[in-house]
Amino acid sequence: MSNIHQFSSKETIQAEASEWISAIDRGLSNEEQKQLNEWVIRSKAHQETLFTLAKLWDEMGVLNELSSLFPDKHTQLNKPSPWFGLAIAASFIAVLLLGYVVLTHSSSWPSSYADETKFSKIYRTKVGEQATYLLPDNTIVQLNTNTKLEVAYTAERRQLILSRGEGRFNVAKDASRPFTVAAGDKSFTALGTVFNVQRNSASDLELVVTEGKVMIADPSVQVYAKDFTKLKSAVDSSDSVRALQANIVLSGEKALIKESITNPIKPLSIDDVQRDLAWQHGMIIFNGEPLSEALHEISRYTATRFELVDPELRELKVAGVFKAGDIAGLLDTLHANLAIEHQRMGEHIVSLRLGKKS
The missing domain is CATH 2.60.120.1440 (Jelly Rolls)
Structure with a gap:
């Protein structure tokens, strides 16, 4: 794994936290509990994001599980979330949208x-x-x-x-x-x-x-x-x-x-299932795929196409979580993590090359 370049961003942390919340909801194995502990202590941002999402999750079992895994956070979990009102409002809006979909499509139903x-x-x-x-x-x-x-x-x-x-x-x-x-x-x-x-x-x-x-x-x-x-x-x-x-x-x-x-x-x-089905949450997950394959997958979600100027870029292995269709975020991440520079060759073509070594 040492030759795989791991990307980190706020979106990545949020996506990983969401996966952990989902895993906690279905039940963690002993090995998964160990991995979760390691993930949480790796970064304060990991902790804060995980507990923020947990308080917005509508299953109390997730909160109880986190309370047992991380007792020092118990009081934090029991405090009313400042987002609670917004979560209720979002749920109400979702119901209204569902009603709109039902009404607008019901004419075509049998x-x-x-x-x-x-x-x-x-x-x-x-x-x-x-x-x-x-x-x-x-x-x-x-x-x-x-x-x-x-x-x-x-x-x-x-x-x-x-x-x-x-x-x-x-x-x-x-x-x-x-x-x-x-x-x-x-x-x-x-x-x-x-x-x-x-x-x-x-x-x-x-x-x-x-x-x-x-x-x-x-x-x-x-x-x-x-x-x-x-x-x-x-x-x-x-x-x-x-x-x-x-x-x-x-x-x-x-x-x-x-x-x-x-x-x-x-x-x-x-993990394999979550990676294959990440598109259902608007995300794309890579875990050691060559950059050429990763870019091909990303191209499914946009009109943008990529040209790799330096041949060694094709087999460069990458790992990370991306928002589908977010080309600007992708290019920023490639530059920040791998010093890959880009140049737009037209409205829908982006050229990628290795940056000059300092």
């Missing part, structure tokens, strides 16, 4: 089950835009930057086509109508689940399952209610799965499809 079975719609996000949609069956779809998703519901199936981009699917249970997302050369059928699909090209795809399990198959495979019960209890070695030449991906696992071939399924750590 008014009966008969209408719902004929539901179809196309959802799009622009470059740098993210959006969340509630489908008629209460499935929640969150779309990342530059994404196009086609939805078609019938009486027997819920079929979606991810033409480009990335989406997270929190699928409403309905055993009578299987839920399938087709993307490029593969289809992903939910078997009671929450999952994320990223389409890099028709033959290069990524699947992360965070709840339940998903079956990867050829797009020509049609899953109906009569197949669903059998598949829901299936594993990779099941005859029904082998007959379809399919793969089963479980919660906490990731599948990479390269050139239309599904690579061996691999388990993910909690």
Whole structure:
């Protein structure tokens, strides 16, 4: 790890603190508690940010857990937060916004089950835009930057086509109508689940399952209610799965499809899942990727493209948390941490080179 350049900024600390709050909420392992202790004592800014966010979190379990982990902070946690009123106001505004979304989209929703079975719609996000949609069956779809998703519901199936981009699917249970997302050369059928699909090209795809399990198959495979019960209890070695030449991906696992071939399924750590799904919180996390790969990922969220003048910059390994689309913040961080200078070559092109050594 010594050759990985770690970036630090206020946004990075806030993002890391948010991840710890989320981890505390679900429950820390002994190893994670040790790591949290080390993180907290590393910087006063870490402590202050963690406890400030904890007081805004709406789960008392987080506050109680922090009180037990850091008894000297107990009194601080019990003091009314100066942000408490603003947090309530923000929640109230969120409810109003949700009501607005419901009202503005309700005209396109089915008014009966008969209408719902004929539901179809196309959802799009622009470059740098993210959006969340509630489908008629209460499935929640969150779309990342530059994404196009086609939805078609019938009486027997819920079929979606991810033409480009990335989406997270929190699928409403309905055993009578299987839920399938087709993307490029593969289809992903939910078997009671929450999952994320990223389409890099028709033959290069990524699947992360965070709840339940998903079956990867050829797009020509049609899953109906009569197949669903059998598949829901299936594993990779099941005859029904082998007959379809399919793969089963479980919660906490990731599948990479390269050139239309599904690579061996691999388990993910909690950190891996948080990194892969950081986009859902408007963030991008790197942990030792080459700078060229990091810049390619950042370019998904903006029209800006990067040119690396010095070849050695391509393999420079970086780690840190960035706000998606914040090019100015990225360039400032690269300059402050790695002495990388930039020059704008046009409205959407930035040239990067190593700064002169003093």
